[in-house]
Amino acid sequence: MKNTFTLIFLLFIKNYIFSQLTLGLESNSQWYIDDDKIILSEEDAEDRLRTNSYLKADYSIGNFDFTTQLEIYESKSLLNYSPDLNGIDLGIVQAKYQNNKRNLEITAGHFYEQFGSGLTLRFWEDRQIGINNALLGGRLKYSPVEGINTTFLSGKQRIGMGFDLSESTLYGVDVETNLSTLSSWNDTDLSLGFSYVGKYENLEKEYDLLPKMVNLFSGRINFSKGNFYSGAEYVYKSKDALVEYGIINQESQNTGNALLLNFGYSKKGLGTDITLRRLENMNVYSETGLGGNIYNTGVINYLPALTKQYDYALQNIYIYQAQSNLSFDPLQKAGEIGGQIDLFYKIKKGSAIGGKYGIDIALNGSYWAGLNGEFDILDRSYDTDFLDFGEKYYQDIGLEIKKKWSKKWSSIFSYLNQFYNKKYIEETIGEVKTNIAVAETTYKINRKKSIRMDLQHLWSDSDTKNWMGGTVELNFNPNFSIYAHDIYNYGNDDDLKQIHYYNFGSNFTKGSTRVGVQYGRQRGGLLCVGGVCRIVSEASALTLNISTRF
Amino acid sequence: MEKKIVVILLTLISCFLFSQNKLPSISLQNLNGEKVAINSLDSNKNPIILSFWATWCMPCIKELSTINDVYEDWQDETNVELIAISVDDSRTLKRVKPMVNGKSWEYEVLLDQNQELKRAFNVITVPHTFIIYKNEIIYNHSGYTPGTEEELYDTLIKHTR
Numbered sequence: 001m002k003n004t005f006t007l008i009f010l011l012f013i014k015n016y017i018f019s020q021l022t023l024g025l026e027s028n029s030q031w032y033i034d035d036d037k038i039i040l041s042e043e044d045a046e047d048r049l050r051t052n053s054y055l056k057a058d059y060s061i062g063n064f065d066f067t068t069q070l071e072i073y074e075s076k077s078l079l080n081y082s083p084d085l086n087g088i089d090l091g092i093v094q095a096k097y098q099n100n101k102r103n104l105e106i107t108a109g110h111f112y113e114q115f116g117s118g119l120t121l122r123f124w125e126d127r128q129i130g131i132n133n134a135l136l137g138g139r140l141k142y143s144p145v146e147g148i149n150t151t152f153l154s155g156k157q158r159i160g161m162g163f164d165l166s167e168s169t170l171y172g173v174d175v176e177t178n179l180s181t182l183s184s185w186n187d188t189d190l191s192l193g194f195s196y197v198g199k200y201e202n203l204e205k206e207y208d209l210l211p212k213m214v215n216l217f218s219g220r221i222n223f224s225k226g227n228f229y230s231g232a233e234y235v236y237k238s239k240d241a242l243v244e245y246g247i248i249n250q251e252s253q254n255t256g257n258a259l260l261l262n263f264g265y266s267k268k269g270l271g272t273d274i275t276l277r278r279l280e281n282m283n284v285y286s287e288t289g290l291g292g293n294i295y296n297t298g299v300i301n302y303l304p305a306l307t308k309q310y311d312y313a314l315q316n317i318y319i320y321q322a323q324s325n326l327s328f329d330p331l332q333k334a335g336e337i338g339g340q341i342d343l344f345y346k347i348k349k350g351s352a353i354g355g356k357y358g359i360d361i362a363l364n365g366s367y368w369a370g371l372n373g374e375f376d377i378l379d380r381s382y383d384t385d386f387l388d389f390g391e392k393y394y395q396d397i398g399l400e401i402k403k404k405w406s407k408k409w410s411s412i413f414s415y416l417n418q419f420y421n422k423k424y425i426e427e428t429i430g431e432v433k434t435n436i437a438v439a440e441t442t443y444k445i446n447r448k449k450s451i452r453m454d455l456q457h458l459w460s461d462s463d464t465k466n467w468m469g470g471t472v473e474l475n476f477n478p479n480f481s482i483y484a485h486d487i488y489n490y491g492n493d494d495d496l497k498q499i500h501y502y503n504f505g506s507n508f509t510k511g512s513t514r515v516g517v518q519y520g521r522q523r524g525g526l527l528c529v530g531g532v533c534r535i536v537s538e539a540s541a542l543t544l545n546i547s548t549r550f
Numbered sequence: 551m552e553k554k555i556v557v558i559l560l561t562l563i564s565c566f567l568f569s570q571n572k573l574p575s576i577s578l579q580n581l582n583g584e585k586v587a588i589n590s591l592d593s594n595k596n597p598i599i600l601s602f603w604a605t606w607c608m609p610c611i612k613e614l615s616t617i618n619d620v621y622e623d624w625q626d627e628t629n630v631e632l633i634a635i636s637v638d639d640s641r642t643l644k645r646v647k648p649m650v651n652g653k654s655w656e657y658e659v660l661l662d663q664n665q666e667l668k669r670a671f672n673v674i675t676v677p678h679t680f681i682i683y684k685n686e687i688i689y690n691h692s693g694y695t696p697g698t699e700e701e702l703y704d705t706l707i708k709h710t711r
Contacts, residue, residue, distance in 0.1 A: 020572065024672025056672065060572065098575055114664040117640040124639075124664055178583065189583045222583065229647070262644055271648025304641035309606035342645055344652020357619070360653060402615075442612075448697030475695035507693065514675070514692050547692075549672035 020060045024549045026127065027053040030078055030541040037499050038521055038540040047075040054091070054127060067094040071161065080536045081130040082295035084160035091162040092134060103143035110134040110162065113153060115174040115195040118302030119235045119258050119282070120216045123157070129527065129534045131296055133286075134158045136165060147181030150174065157286040159298045166286035166298055168201035189229075193220040197300065201288060207241075209250040214240045214284065216301070231262040237282060242380055243291025244329055252380035254326060256281035256335075258303075271344040275306055280335035280371060280384065281326040292325060294535060305528075306340050307366045308398060310416065312438045313487050314458040314467050318420040319528050320368060320394040326382070330427060332375035334384055336393060338368035357404035365397045370424065395419040407444070414438040422463065435459045448477045456487070466491025482506045487523065505543075516545040573685070574670040578635070578660040581647050586660055588667060596629035597683040597706055601657075602668055602676045604638045605645045610677040611653075613694035617702075618655050624703065628710045634659045637668050637676055683709055 029051040032040055040048075053072040058065065069092035077085040094109035112134055115121040125132045137155015144150070151174040156165040176193040179185075197216040220233035237256035242249040257280050264273040282303055285291050290298040305322045323336040343363040347354040370391040373384030396418045404410040416436040423429050440454035451474055458467040469487035476482075486502040503520030524538035573589040580586055591598055601617075603610035614634060617624070624630050634657040636646045643663060650659050662668055671680065674692070679702065681689040689705040691698060 022672060024674070026674050056669075058670065058672075065575075100575065112664055112666070112669075114640075117643075118664075122640075122664065125669070180583075191583060224583065264644065264648055266648045266651035268651060268654050271650070271652035273644050273648045275644055302640060304639070306641065308645075309642060311606070311608045342648060344648050346652060346654050360615075362649075362652070442696060444696045447700050450696040452695075475697070478691065478693075478695055478698040478701050481695055509691065509693050512672075512690055512692070547674040 022058050022549065024056040024058075024547075025054070026547040027051060027545070028078065028127075029544045030539075031543075032079065032539055032541045035521075035540045037496075038538050040539065044079060044537075050074070050076050050078050052078050052081065052085070052127070056092070063098050065094075065096040065098065067092060067096075069093075069162075077130070079539055080534060082160070082297060084164060084295075084297065085130060086161070089161040089163070091132060091158075093162065105139075105141040107139040107141075108137075110136050110158065111139050111153075113139065113151070113172070114302070115151070115172065115197070116193055116218060116220050116233055117260060119233060119260065120195045120197045120218045120301055121172055121174075122300075122302035124302075129296070131299075132158060133297075133299055135170060136163070137170075145182070147178040149176045157298060157300070159286065159290070167203075168199050168286050170286060170300065171198040171200070172196065187226055189222070189224045191222045193222075194218070195220075197284075199284065199286060199300065201286075203248075203288065207248060207250050209253075210241050210248070210288070211239055211253070214238055216284065227265055227267045229262075229264045229266075231260075233260045234258070235282070237284065240281070240284065241288055242326060242328075243288060244327055246289060246292070248288055248291075249380060254281050254382075256283075256326075258282050258324075266344075269346045269348065271342075273342045274339060275341075276339035277306055278335065278337040278371075278386075279303060279322065279324040282324040282335065283326075292327075296534065305368075306338075307368075307394065307396060308340070308342070308364045309528075310398070312414065312436075312440075312454065312456050312469075313485070313523075314436050314456040314469050315414075315416050315438070316528070317458065317464075317467070317523075317525065318418055318422075318432055318434060319526050319533065320366075320396075320420070321425060321526070321528070321533050323368070323370065323393060323425070328375060328377050328380055328382075331424060332373075332377070332382070333424065334371045334373055334375075334382055336368050337371055337387075337389055338366065338393075340364065340366035355403075356406075360400075360402040362400040363398070366395065367392075368394045391421065391424055392419065393421045393424050409444075410442050412438070412440040414440075430463055432460060432463045450475045460491075464489050464492050464497070479509045480507070485520075512550065513548040514545070516543070518543040518545075573682070574667065576667050576670060578662055578667060580661070581650065581659050586658075591633070591682070593682045594684055596631065597681055597688075597710060599630055599632040599702065600635055600671075600680045600682060601632060602635045602637055602662075602671070602673050602678045604636060604676050605642045605649050606638070607676050609694040612696075613677050613679070613698065614655060614657070615653060616696070616699050618653070618657075620699070620703075621656055624706065628706045630706055630710075632657045635662050635667060636660070637662050637665050637673075639663055639665070681705055681709075 032048045056069040058067045071091040072088045073085045092110040097106045112123045135155040139153040153172045159166050173196045179190040195218040199214045215238040218235040222231040235258040239253040242252035259278045261276040284300045285298040303322045303324045305320045307320045345361045347359040349358040369389040371384045372388035372390035375382045398416045400414045402412050418434045420432040436458045438456045442452045444450045454471045456469040471485040473483040484504050488500045492498045501521045501523045505518030508515045519542045521540045526533045527536045575589045577585045577587045677694045678692040
């Protein structure tokens with residue numbers, strides 16, 4: 001009897017555990033190999049083989065979900081990741097209780113969250129740029145009636161490995177009301193939102209002039225009717241200390257604000273969108289002293305550059321980054337103002353120009369400038385006017401045309417014109433104007449085999465001048481491909497810098513498992529993912545990426 | 551003895567309840583601002599394709615455009631529904647609606663702005679496409695090269711016939 005009982009009990013447990021357990025593994029390793037042109041610094045060269053690995057487990061029992069993530073950075077984290085990511089440790093430990101009948105969700109442990117568009121608060125993970133700013137604490141989500149959602153949270157932010165936490169404590173409240181759900185309108189959608197984020201930080205005695213609380217308040221509205229939609233959000237940030245070169249200046253305290261406007265119209269075959277934004281002194285970090293750090297450690301809110309994220313290597317040499325911070329040295333900057341516009345249009349199938357398959361056209365442009373104002377460098381104080389455009393930081397105009405010629409052939413043509421104010425964006429010198437053209441074509445050899453090629457050229461009279469590049473990709477079947485890619489800075493005035501950044505590699509996919517091997521050179525500069533950038537240095541390496549889920 | 555029967559019964563029920571691949575209890579907004587609960591998606595009668603994509607991901611757009619050209623045929627033959635899960639964050643989120651319309655895609659599009667669902671499915675890179683049928687993931691594939699859609703189609707036909 002006892003044995004039978006044990007057996008059944010084990011069966012029971014097995015069912016509970018195994019049927020609901022999922023695992024995800026990602027491992028990225030690089031072995032840095034010097035070649036004749038690219039040589040690592042002595043310090044970096046001490047650890048030539050490095051791995052970033054993440055093993056995540058999720059399991060659920062009834063209304064409970066548990067998540068944990070183990071992170072391994074050995075012998076060190078990959079080049080240019082924060083040195084705080086080091087060794088083996090838990091990254092995430094989370095327990096979540098969900099009661100759908102009561103519209104209630106309670107989370108304890110590490111969690112990710114975003115309020116509105118993220119201007120006040122965003123906790124997220126992006127492994128490619130080494131961001132994991134999860135909050136360790138508690139969160140309650142409750143929906144008293146359909147159409148009203150509330151979130152309350154508090155905790156300390158992860159600023160290194162899972163249990164390396166910020167000194168400060170964060171508090172947040174978000175309320176979102178969907179008025180159209182409440183009043184059951186049909187073709188009209190109206191929603192309102194309100195967010196509060198507070199940071200309590202008790203710094204050492206020498207900083208007793210600083211406010212202990214920094215508060216962010218935000219209100220937002222979204223309205224859409226038929227094919228038209230629009231949105232607006234305003235954020236006010238209470239007084240925060242100026243941080244320059246990592247040094248807190250408690251004599252200079254300034255408020256900040258953000259305004260985001262969005263309008264769009266779209267129907268079948270046509271879509272257009274305009275986004276306008278003004279940011280003034282909007283950076284917030286969970287520790288004041290982290291202000292402006294290059295690893296994005298301790299960021300609380302999300303201030304991405306609102307420009308198109310381009311697809312090709314040469315289009316990603318001069319990437320704009322949102323200029324949201326306040327600084328007096330070396331340059332006077334208080335924020336940015338500008339906007340972007342997008343247009344998507346499909347020339348119909350069967351029309352004279354569209355041909356059998358139609359043509360996809362995408363047009364985009366953006367313009368960003370600094371805030372004009374009066375800066376008192378000695379006093380570290382400033383004054384700006386609301387709609388006064390200052391120094392031009394960035395501008396781009398892009399056109400992309402996609403055309404399918406036949407069942408087997410398709411092509412993409414892309415043109416981009418950029419103005420990049422290197423002096424202000426990178427705080428170095430110079431202005432760069434570029435013209436970039438890309439042509440890509442794919443040919444389907446048979447049902448599952450194809451070849452893809454692209455050619456790219458960048459024209460510029462300044463900075464590193466002309467570049468050219470290209471890719472050849474052979475896809476034997478959906479599971480196996482090889483590629484070769486090269487960009488070449490042939491126009492560089494310095495002969496030693498006329499370098500080929502070549503890469504060869506192969507990808508193998510089987511179901512959930514993906515293995516990629518690559519050998520080649522990485523161009524130094526900004527690597528940006530989702531509007532957040534980190535600086536990467538030149539390196540020559542053999543790379544192995546493995547990911548799987550089960 | 552009675553106890554034993556109760557236990558066996560409970561075990562059987564637990565097998566029934568928990569051997570199904572439960573979809574995560576996450577709700578995402580569609581392009582009309584309505585919340586859609588992922589675990590309310592019904593794949594019992596007809597298969598569902600979940601395709602994780604982003605406006606900045608060229609292979610994703612190629613995949614969805616290619617399927618869009620044959621989507622009507624697929625639906626006629628297999629009653630499949632494709633749900634395109636955009637993982638665009640607020641940097642590029644506003645581009646989703648005009649792009650979907652500009653390309654005349656017929657799919658239901660859900661917005662996974664802070665990558666909650668992406669994480670729940672352990673999706674590392676996009677595109678990553680899943681076929682869910684009778685509450686089970688019967689096929690999944692990461693990456694897109696021309697021809698991947700043929701594998702999707704073959705799998706759909708195999709399971710629905």
